[in-house]
Amino acid sequence: MESPIRDCSAAALSWLAHLVACETVSGAASNLDLLRRVDGALRGMGFAIRYTYSPDRQRANLYASLGGDVGGVLLSGHTDVVPVAGQEWSRPPFTLTREGDRLFGRGVCDMKGFLACVLAVLERLDRKALRRPVHVALTFDEEIGCVGVRSLLEDLHVFGIRPEACVVGEPTQMRVVRAHKGRHALRCAVVGRAEHSSLSGIGVNAAEVACALVAEIARQADQLAQGEGDADFYVPYSTLAVCRVQAGQATNVIPERAEFDFDLRFLPSADPDAVLAPIHAHAADLQRRMRARVESSRIEVSRRTAVPALLPTAAEDAIVERLFQAGAARGSHVAFTTEAGLYQAAGIPTVVCGPGDIAQAHTADEFITLAQLALCEDVLARLLAS
Structure with missing residues (x-):
């Protein structure tokens, strides 16, 4: 105009x-x-x-x-x-x-x-x-x-x-x-235990655990794309995206820490807590398995930003x-x-x-x-x- x-x-x-x-x-x-x-x-x-x-x-x-x-x-x-x-x-x-x-x-x-x-x-x-x-x-x-x-x-x-x-x-x-859509920006920190890479399987590889959680986020994103949407939006469904990943210091060291940021953009009709619940549940399950091997292992998911739709x-x-x-x-x-x-x-x-x-x-x-x-x-x- x-x-x-x-x-x-x-x-x-x-x-x-x-x-x-x-x-x-x-x-x-x-x-x-x-x-x-x-x-x-x-x-x-x-x-x-x-x-x-x-x-x-x-x-x-x-x-x-x-x-x-x-x-x-x-x-x-x-x-x-x-x-x-x-x-x-x-x-x-x-x-x-x-x-x-x-x-x-x-x-x-x-x-x-x-x-x-x-x-x-x-x-x-x-x-x-x-x-x-x-x-x-x-x-x-x-x-x-x-x-x-x-x-x-x-x-x-x-x-x-x-x-x-x-x-x-x-x-x-x-x-x-x-x-407009709402937004939650989240950060996930995975803490395992470092080992020499020749001893893989003895410690807890934080990068591998982080990748497993990233894969779950991708699965949830696919489900959102297949679910009920709003045709008035150019992207007519809520979206999840992993935007930053960091892990490891050397190729011969099992990473003790991995960190990634992910982003939820949700429709006005969506409940962001409900969208994130399966991801939190998967993180809790991964943490239980980590701690069975190394008790001090942990996964921390924190919300950095929350803006309503x-x-x-x-x-x-x-x-x-x-x-x-x-x-x-x-x-x-x-x-x-x-x-x-x-x-x-x-x-x-x-x-x-x-x-x-x-x-x-x-x-x-x-x-x-x-x-x-x-x-x-x-x-x-x-x-x-x-």
């Missing part, structure tokens, strides 16, 4: 250049410099500002309200970006560059483009004509498990701040998404209709996970709608088009005026 405006505003470009220049890599870099400039701009518009911080106080969530704490729309986006290390960029990743209709830079699509549009539209907002409150949330460390938004939501609950709806501006090409409910009907009236298009369900599931779980009707294509997110030479930014500005301006 294209906007009648062929170019985005100079204000959006200026904001995007500033946001991209802030190297806010998840978990590794502070976002406080980015927030300082945003804070100054929003306070100048009359917004009341709140902060919640990471434990080391190097990263923060910014929450801004204009027109009251209750009611109105919350526009939410994360400030962190994924690393550029190991990617072959053809241009400086933290400098906004333009080529034709495309703007390049880390985070332009996911999701600093949306934040730039929000800030540009708010600068033009006729605050005297405002009919409802406006809220803005900028969160930290979304890319590593939606970390920051959790403390933000706790803060809103404690102080009775309750928007009537939330729009999370992840890249959907300005299509309204009402459902976003479900389509009647509570979102009003904000969906307002977005349609503002010029957004109807979208399908998506497989990627966002903070929207957490906002919804906190009782705030939430949808996902933002500029850019998820296919460009996290890639080398990440880009967004000027037309997408222009459309986003147009939709947001109409939404806030409604």
Whole structure:
């Protein structure tokens, strides 16, 4: 879908250049410099500002309200970006560059483009004509498990701040998404007993045990693919994937330790604990067999991240209709996970709608088009005026 405006505003470009220049890599870099400039701009518009911080106080969530704490729309986006290390960029990743209709830079699509549009539209907002409150949330460390938004939501609950709806501006090409999969990220550590490889069978080979559990995960993934699904998703079933495996130090030593990470992406209708139960049961059975040989052997499965799915409910009907009236298009369900599931779980009707294509997110030479930014500005301006 294209906007009648062929170019985005100079204000959006200026904001995007500033946001991209802030190297806010998840978990590794502070976002406080980015927030300082945003804070100054929003306070100048009359917004009341709140902060919640990471434990080391190097990263923060910014929450801004204009027109009251209750009611109105919350526009939410994360400030962190994924690393550029190991990617072959053809241009400086933290400098906004333009080529034709495309703007390049880390985070332009996911999701600093949306934040730039929000800030540009708010600068033009006729605050005297405002009919409802406006809220803005900028969160930290979304890319590593939606970390920051959790403390933000706790803060809103404690102080009775309750928007009537939330729009999370992840890249959907300005299509309204009402459902996405949930995610559990898990780590499995297997501890056996090292031996010289010529004595295989005396100790417990942690790598072999890990492989047996990986095979069980693959079997469960196949069963999910054959089970009941949801045709509204591009991948219409819950998925399991092993994403990282590490074991062993030398070819003549039986590995004492093996570790792997695996990922569950589950449909809104699925129970993640039920999906994982057969894997936990198989791990317990393997551990019993390990301990029959070496009592100190063990398998530890830990959950690293848990983000709920976003479900389509009647509570979102009003904000969906307002977005349609503002010029957004109807979208399908998506497989990627966002903070929207957490906002919804906190009782705030939430949808996902933002500029850019998820296919460009996290890639080398990440880009967004000027037309997408222009459309986003147009939709947001109409939404806030409604």
